[in-house]
Amino acid sequence: MERFLEDIKKFGKLRVIEEPLDVNLEIPHVAYIEVKKEDSKVLLFKNPIDKKENRKFNIPVVMNIFANFEITNFILGKHPQKIAKEIQELLEPKTPNSLKEKINTLLTFSKLRKIFPKRTKKRGICQQVIYQGKQVNLDNLPILKTWPKDAGKFITTGQVYTKSLDGKKYNLGLYRIQKLSKNKFIMHWQIHKDGAHFFHEYKKANKKMPVSIAIGGDPLYYWCGQAPLPNGIFELLLYGFIRKQNPTLVKSITNDIYIPYDVDIVIEGYVDPNEFAIEGPFGDHTGYYTPPEEFPVLTVSAITMKKNPYFTATVVGKPPLEDKYMGWATERIFLPLLKTTTPDLIDYHMPENGCFHNLLIAKILPRYKGHSKQIMHALWGVGQMSFLKHAIFVDENAPDLTDYENLTKYILNRLTEKSFLITEGIVDQLDHASYEPLVGGKLGIDATGSTVEKTIKVLSDKQLLEKAKKLDNNILQLKQYFTDTANPITIIKVRKTKPVKQIFNKLKQLKQFLKIVIFVDDYMNDLNNPYMLIWRITNNVDALYDVWIEEIWGVDATSKSNIDGYNREWPEDTHCDKNVIEDLIKKGIINVDKKFLRKYQIIEEEDDEANPKY
Ligand SMILES: Cc1cc2nc3c(=O)[nH]c(=O)nc-3n(C[C@H](O)[C@H](O)[C@H](O)COP(=O)(O)O)c2cc1C
Structure with a gap:
């Protein structure tokens, strides 16, 4: 040392x-x-x-x-x-x-x-x-x-x-x-x-x-x-x-x-x-x-x-942390070893804000119908890769796997109902989203096909929110992402007093304006912070219960409790002690502003409905 x-x-x-x-x-x-x-x-x-x-x-x-x-x-x-x-x-x-x-x-x-x-x-x-x-x-x-x-x-x-x-x-x-x-x-x-x-x-x-x-x-x-x-x-x-x-x-x-x-x-x-x-x-x-x-x-x-x-x-907690760099080295070095069981895997990437096992994006050379799904099953059966919860597959023409903006567009332009595979398997012992410890849902998304037609009409966030609120007043805020693709994503912040599925069912009435809807809690979720939203969403989902592929596609990334039929104890977020942080700033040991603290959700801040920070 x-x-x-x-x-x-x-x-x-x-x-x-x-x-x-x-x-x-x-x-x-x-x-x-x-x-x-x-x-x-x-x-x-x-x-x-x-x-x-x-x-x-x-x-x-x-x-x-x-x-x-x-x-x-x-x-x-x-x-x-x-x-x-x-x-x-x-x-x-x-x-x-x-x-x-x-x-x-x-x-x-x-x-x-x-x-x-x-x-x-x-x-x-x-x-x-x-x-x-x-x-x-x-x-x-x-x-x-x-x-x-x-x-x-x-x-x-x-x-x-x-x-x-x-x-x-x-x-x-x-x-x-x-x-x-x-x-x-x-x-x-x-x-x-x-x-x-x-x-x-x-x-x-x-x-x-x-x-x-x-x-x-x-x-x-x-x-x-x-x-x-x-x-x-x-x-x-x-x-x-x-x-x-x-x-x-x-x-x-x-x-x-x-x-x-x-x-x-x-x-x-x-x-x-x-x-x-x-x-x-x-x-x-x-x-x-x-x-x-x-x-x-x-x-x-x-x-x-x-x-x-x-x-x-070391410190482990919310990303990005030291394991971002350790994980990057592991990801690169293990690619040839992974290829020994999945030879048509060209490349893969596990972003640190997907906590590694919560999200994998893979580029493959699809040779036949169902090839992505074959590889999904293979990955879910290989060593610690079997902890993986969400895997997205693209073909060799897709942008670089770290070009998140263009890659997401590429994926969203290729999704149909048939793109999704939901199954069950082992999950990391640390996973809290699964309804029972150690086993839980797996979501595989095959985005290797050709592009699809857009079937929805895009409204402004304001217009969409007005319509959505009329259907359910537990809906507090929303933001649409990738509206220029065939399958835009709408993130909806809800006050949770009942299972989110009930809100989702009502939203089907807006199917001409909505395709993918992802629900998050009104606690420490900033709809303008996609980095931390990905962290939260991929953490909180058990695809077996929380992903619905129906007239519209829904994902429940809220915290769960017995109203959802979830009988484990939902864990708390990690937050630094506010007084310790303030003291360290005062002493000049750390030098960061409020914007930085909020960007990475470093200290706990209550959401104020009149003036939402998150
Ligand atoms: C900082 C850090 C802390 C970790 N803590 C644990 C832990 O407490 N328990 C555990 O089982 N794995 C932990 N892991 C993951 C294991 O080190 C990793 O899965 C490793 O491959 C296990 O090796 P093994 O299969 O030879 O036991 C940690 C990883 C890192 C980077």
């Missing part, structure tokens, strides 16, 4: 904050705001404190490591597209013709020797200082409390190293870890993840599971932890592949888990398969709090570290 910080400093991309700041909210709020800026920087908090506990930490905190595209490229050592090309070449080896090609093929394969982790018997740099048994005290680490309603302090960039019960498989996963006491954590490995799969093996055998959590070191370790590699493939192989250098591992002091020798801090311990605790709530990367749920407990047996370690952390 030290070397990374030195390099980043040379590029002028490091911001050092000397001011003592609180690990409770202050430090994470600064990072949350920084990463939303155009040219955000890596942050080094030199003097973390805990005001409540009256504690000073002597370990600095580094945040916003994947601060922008440039730094992400720097960490990877090259553009992710180049890494994807190397993977593609490996997957499709060509028969070498010339001597030069033969030598190149040999070189490629000889470089593969570098991907395998190697073990050293020497002490790791991460073991220069060792605390064991009674010396273990997690209070000495500057662990952050990110959000006002978080259950406590969480490690957010912990590289969790585990191995299968038979010792044949190794795993590195990035999971948040909630501090429970001076020597206990709760492990939030979700049910679909490899850490959880290993845990279930130990639980069945009623054996304690060794776990080591590494913090810091080469930031690429951290990125590899979130890479969605299939079960059984150790993420450090990807590290070796990208770095062209064998990762060097050292045995933990008190268990037999191997960790990279050069990380900053290691927390070692055991998970007792019979010890569980309630984890959360935690403000998550969906921008909502995930509700409390039971997860296994880790008892810490040792903490080891470098002499001068850095503690690293």
Whole structure:
């Protein structure tokens, strides 16, 4: 980590904050705001404190490591597209013709020797200082409390190293870890993840599971932890592949888990398969709090570290955040791997304001009728891609997948009733929209066909609102988007006192003026802010219940409750503490105006009907 910080400093991309700041909210709020800026920087908090506990930490905190595209490229050592090309070449080896090609093929394969982790018997740099048994005290680490309603302090960039019960498989996963006491954590490995799969093996055998959590070191370790590699493939192989250098591992002091020798801090311990605790709530990367749920407990047996370690952390919440850049690299690097199951996939894109698994746009080469739908089913069955809720397919003539304006027009000009496929599948454990946990609706949209005729007459927003209000006075505002296409989108803000389907049914009377209607609540929804609307809408929809393809097409993206037949607890949005933000602005630590705070819905503001902000 030290070397990374030195390099980043040379590029002028490091911001050092000397001011003592609180690990409770202050430090994470600064990072949350920084990463939303155009040219955000890596942050080094030199003097973390805990005001409540009256504690000073002597370990600095580094945040916003994947601060922008440039730094992400720097960490990877090259553009992710180049890494994807190397993977593609490996997957499709060509028969070498010339001597030069033969030598190149040999070189490629000889470089593969570098991907395998190697073990050293020497002490790791991460073991220069060792605390064991009674010396273990997690209070000495500057662990952050990110959000006002978080259950406590969480490690957010912990590289969790585990191995299968038979010792044949190794795993590195990035999971948040909630501090429970001076020597206990709760492990939030979700049910679909490899850490959880290993845990279930130990639980069945009623054996304690060794776990080591590494913090810091080469930031690429951290990125590899979130890479969605299939079960059984150790993420450090990807590290070796990208770095062209064998990762060097050292045995933990008190268990037999191997960790990279050069990380900053290691927390070692055991998970007792019979010890569980309630984890959360935690403000998550969906921008909502995930509700409390039971997860296994880790008892810490040792903490080891470098002499001068850095503690690293990230903030997850409403987009854009650090995972925008991490996710971009993952998206590019995994394209050739995804193509192995869907060869006619040309490209795909998962915008960060669709929280990755909530929205995917794919460009394909359609060869026959139903081809898009075939690929939809394939994606919904591939590893973590199966969490995907909404997938839109276009053909090879469509604009670039990041040219959102023209791409949306292209899509809207090709939709008919037959374009939609609604089915059921697994959803991310964090998904709150599904009417039951873990399974929910999937919406696939096939926009690969030819253009269609416009059948509706476009009114002004004002005229349309007047007509709509006459049908239902719960309709408060509306805004039309893409009125120059065959299927304009009308976003309607409603005061929700009954199921939205009732309002939708009344609106069918306006079918000559409406095609796609999307309903949102009158809370923190600015109809002029499509970036955050996409975030909200894709989060809040379970296509099985909330998408209606009838005379007009409706989407209910409001929050749900028992009036909708939704019997889970609808989670709250993540918001920064207003007083902390105001104080940080006063101190000159952050420098943003109201417009910026509103653009990304950073603090909660009540909507005022007479003068709506949202
Ligand atoms: C910042 C960040 C935090 C994450 N937190 C969690 C988490 O708490 N639990 C979880 O299961 N996955 C979490 N993930 C996603 C996993 O890291 C990701 O799905 C990874 O591929 C899991 O690896 P595995 O399948 O080897 O377990 C997080 C990802 C990021 C980028």
